[in-house]
Amino acid sequence: MRTFWTFFTGVAAGTIIAILYAPDRGTETRRKIASKTRRLTDEFTGNVESTMDEMAESGERAYRKANEMVERTTGRR
Numbered sequence: 001m002r003t004f005w006t007f008f009t010g011v012a013a014g015t016i017i018a019i020l021y022a023p024d025r026g027t028e029t030r031r032k033i034a035s036k037t038r039r040l041t042d043e044f045t046g047n048v049e050s051t052m053d054e055m056a057e058s059g060e061r062a063y064r065k066a067n068e069m070v071e072r073t074t075g076r077r
Contacts, residue, residue: 012040 019032 008040008044015040 015036016033019029019036022029022032024032
């Protein structure tokens, strides 16, 4: 997870620096920064939601497996 944050921070910083050095007017530069920030935020949100879904599914599988093991061990259903 640390690698992800390092990569994400690097991409964001690189994008902002590149835009700031571009020969555009201030309003255009701010528009570009806002647009890129929205895209990165949407992508990040999608990644977080996907990861949360995967974690929930893994937790549910672990719960079912644990219950199966208890049932086999105790003979209960």
